[in-house]
Amino acid sequence: MTVQQGERVLLLGPSGSGKSTLLAALAGVLGDDEGDAVGTLTVGGHDPRAVRGSVGLVLQDPDSQVIMSRVGDDVAFGCENLGVPREELWIRVREALELVGLAVPLDHPTDALSGGQKQRLALAGALAMRPGLMLLDEPTANIDPDGVLEVRDAVAAVLARSGSTAVIVEHRVEAWLDVVDRIVVLGADGGIAADGEPRTVLAQQGEALAAAGVWVPGREPRISRRPALTEHPVLLTAESLTLARVPGRPLAATVTTPLELDIDGGEAVALTGPNGSGKTTLALTLGGLIAPAAGQVRATVDLASTAGPLPIRWRSRELLTRIGSVFQSPEHQFLAASVRDELAIGPRALRLGAAEVASRVDELLARLGLAALADANPFTLSGGQQRRLSVGAVLATRPRVLVLDEPTFGQDAVTWAALVDMLDEVRSMGTAVVAATHDPWFVAAVGARELALAKTPG
Amino acid sequence: MSGLPVSNVRPAAINPVAKLAAALLIAITLALSVDAVSAGVALALELSLLPFAGLSWSAFWRRTAPVWIAAPLAAITIALYGRASGHAYVTWYFVQITEGSLHLALVTVLRVLAIALPAVALFATVDATDLADGLAQVLRLPSRFVLGGLAAFRLAGLMREDWRTLELARRARGVADRARIRRFAGLAFALFVLSIRRGSALATAMEARGFGGTTTRTWARPSAFGAREVFLLALSGVIAATAVTAAVVTGQWAFIGG
Numbered sequence: 281m282t283v284q285q286g287e288r289v290l291l292l293g294p295s296g297s298g299k300s301t302l303l304a305a306l307a308g309v310l311g312d313d314e315g316d317a318v319g320t321l322t323v324g325g326h327d328p329r330a331v332r333g334s335v336g337l338v339l340q341d342p343d344s345q346v347i348m349s350r351v352g353d354d355v356a357f358g359c360e361n362l363g364v365p366r367e368e369l370w371i372r373v374r375e376a377l378e379l380v381g382l383a384v385p386l387d388h389p390t391d392a393l394s395g396g397q398k399q400r401l402a403l404a405g406a407l408a409m410r411p412g413l414m415l416l417d418e419p420t421a422n423i424d425p426d427g428v429l430e431v432r433d434a435v436a437a438v439l440a441r442s443g444s445t446a447v448i449v450e451h452r453v454e455a456w457l458d459v460v461d462r463i464v465v466l467g468a469d470g471g472i473a474a475d476g477e478p479r480t481v482l483a484q485q486g487e488a489l490a491a492a493g494v495w496v497p498g499r500e501p502r503i504s505r506r507p508a509l510t511e512h513p514v515l516l517t518a519e520s521l522t523l524a525r526v527p528g529r530p531l532a533a534t535v536t537t538p539l540e541l542d543i544d545g546g547e548a549v550a551l552t553g554p555n556g557s558g559k560t561t562l563a564l565t566l567g568g569l570i571a572p573a574a575g576q577v578r579a580t581v582d583l584a585s586t587a588g589p590l591p592i593r594w595r596s597r598e599l600l601t602r603i604g605s606v607f608q609s610p611e612h613q614f615l616a617a618s619v620r621d622e623l624a625i626g627p628r629a630l631r632l633g634a635a636e637v638a639s640r641v642d643e644l645l646a647r648l649g650l651a652a653l654a655d656a657n658p659f660t661l662s663g664g665q666q667r668r669l670s671v672g673a674v675l676a677t678r679p680r681v682l683v684l685d686e687p688t689f690g691q692d693a694v695t696w697a698a699l700v701d702m703l704d705e706v707r708s709m710g711t712a713v714v715a716a717t718h719d720p721w722f723v724a725a726v727g728a729r730e731l732a733l734a735k736t737p738g
Numbered sequence: 739m740s741g742l743p744v745s746n747v748r749p750a751a752i753n754p755v756a757k758l759a760a761a762l763l764i765a766i767t768l769a770l771s772v773d774a775v776s777a778g779v780a781l782a783l784e785l786s787l788l789p790f791a792g793l794s795w796s797a798f799w800r801r802t803a804p805v806w807i808a809a810p811l812a813a814i815t816i817a818l819y820g821r822a823s824g825h826a827y828v829t830w831y832f833v834q835i836t837e838g839s840l841h842l843a844l845v846t847v848l849r850v851l852a853i854a855l856p857a858v859a860l861f862a863t864v865d866a867t868d869l870a871d872g873l874a875q876v877l878r879l880p881s882r883f884v885l886g887g888l889a890a891f892r893l894a895g896l897m898r899e900d901w902r903t904l905e906l907a908r909r910a911r912g913v914a915d916r917a918r919i920r921r922f923a924g925l926a927f928a929l930f931v932l933s934i935r936r937g938s939a940l941a942t943a944m945e946a947r948g949f950g951g952t953t954t955r956t957w958a959r960p961s962a963f964g965a966r967e968v969f970l971l972a973l974s975g976v977i978a979a980t981a982v983t984a985a986v987v988t989g990q991w992a993f994i995g996g
Binding site: 304307308309335336337339341343344345346347348349350352353356357358359360361362363364365366369370373391402405406409564567569570595596597599600604605607609611612613615625626629630659673674677 | 866867888889892895896900903904906907908909910911912913914915924928931932935936939940942943944945946947948949950951953954955956957958959960
């Protein structure tokens with residue numbers, strides 16, 4: 281495969297076909313200890329590791345790419361490493377920030393940026409190095425819909441101005457169609473399955489691509505939603521709620537403060553709103569994990585049974601069968617060294633018998649499609665598998681309320697459908713499914729009632 | 739310097755390397771003797787200079803709170819258990835409050851305050867990035883080492899948030915009712931694993947921006963060592979010298995181990 285100078289290539293393929301590995305190798309950041317390489321790979325005729333810095337790389341996770349604590353310093357970092365003289369360096373920094381449309385002061389703290397802004401910062405940092413080749417590894421997988429467009433537009437502007445060559449990996453194709461001029465599809469065997477003009481490739485390979493997990497426009501994943509329940513008792517109520525992420529510091533950001541909410545068994549509720557509007561905090565508060573600044577979250581007798589009315593006062597074990605929380609980052613909630621043990625933690629904490637634990641675990645392994653990975657370490661799973669495991673581990677104790685934070689982040693079309701279908705199934709059996717989400721497809725697919733949080737200016 | 743951002747020419751920002759050296763100079767000098775005069779004189783001079791440190795009163799008390807707690811605690815411990823000499827006021831099992839131990843307690847309080855207060859006051863206004871710039875450009879420490887340290891420092895901020903989330907996650911998973919110590923050990927290990935993952939991800943991002951290459955690095959922010967820095971060092975030199983002189987003249991200077 282050869283990429284000509286100035287070409288903009290969208291690289292597609294199923295999970296595990298080696299897209300990210302190829303990008304890392306092109307950027308020269310693949311260590312010798314990370315597998316075996318066969319064949320040759322050159323950038324402008326050189327080994328990429330020798331010309332590190334002539335290739336700009338933007339990765340998926342916004343947080344792990346921020347290097348310095350001030351915006352200007354972060355963009356300058358790459359130039360410093362390349363030995364760009366100080367005067368020219370700051371000119372480049374300003375240009376790069378302008379081009380990606382990040383209009384914040386140079387000493388703006390990088391921690392205060394949103395996900396979309398952080399991705400544009402990473403783009404500016406790569407751009408300031410004036411690379412001949414830009415590599416983007418799912419740059420929008422972990423950010424909200426507004427952020428996706430922000431980043432896409434910034435990339436388009438950068439490529440138009442710099443004339444740089446680009447290779448982009450992304451599952452959600454639609455946003456990128458007008459930016460790229462070629463699509464290359466990798467097969468599951470690692471070879472090239474298709475290569476050509478974007479719309480032609482999509483027209484010819486659309487079905488195969490969708491089956492491989494690519495979000496092909498017009499072939500988005502669908503699930504057949506199960507009917508709503510006729511009986512849906514109220515399980516959880518939020519009364520005059522004001523949220524606080526850290527005790528003693530109420531979030532003033534939500535216009536919906538104070539917040540009133542009833543959650544019924546068998547219904548789906550979507551907590552939506554931009555980054556920083558308090559979705560995660562609301563999810564943690566509803567989950568009985570953090571106390572609100574004012575007001576309260578109450579469980580009805582139906583949900584609480586022998587426990588008290590306030591979930592925040594429940595013992596950790598009392599939460600298990602009542603309210604299950606799935607965290608935004610699965611890595612925060614994994615506790616065991618194998619997938620099987622991870623699923624068994626909840627049932628064991630409930631002191632269920634060994635036979636019951638084993639039967640629940642085996643059933644979940646099969647349903648999550650993780651049976652073959654039962655002995656694998658949860659941390660070694662792919663992002664999509666980790667997400668399914670984190671949901672499964674919570675379902676193992678059969679909570680009647682399920683609170684999830686961004687359940688569909690970073691999923692390809694196939695894993696997305698499997699996950700959403702599973703959530704719809706537990707909903708249809710009477711569980712309340714509450715999800716903080718940016719994903720309009722998810723909200724539509726499960727027919728969720730939407731609670732839109734807003735961020736007040738200033 | 740037209741190309742530089744405004745933030746890097748803040749008038750109040752003295753090079754952190756100078757602050758570090760000034761604090762060290764006083765600390766080392768005072769550590770040489772165990773007498774009340776040198777520490778007392780140094781403390782008095784420092785207190786007279788504190789209003790110029792650029793700290794608001796509330797910030798001053800907040801930052802120095804640990805010092806105000808630690809110093810009296812150290813004094814009480816020494817008063818009760820310190821080397822006994824002279825008249826004994828109280829004797830009860832291992833506790834012996836004597837003239838000597840009380841004197842030692844006073845000396846300790848003064849010394850802790852005289853060393854810690856200027857250090858805290860000077861470092862309250864130090865920015866990690868500026869310190870890294872200073873260490874690499876003024877002291878010529880290897881850039882790999884300095885920038886690696888700086889990145890690690892930034893990760894430390896994320897670790898606090900991670901710790902909180904890990905705690906909440908354990909409660910959600912039904913395992914937070916267990917013994918506190920075992921839980922703490924588990925949390926610490928989980929945080930350790932998470933930090934390594936974050937660290938290696940960050941290292942990849944840094945490498946992708948040409949970090950660790952063979953090119954000689956340039957520095958975006960100049961780290962200057964000029965008149966202001968020399969003045970600060972001279973000031974701390976004067977404090978140290980005055981303290982020692984006063985102690986020697988009054989015959990109180992007691993060289994440690996001497």
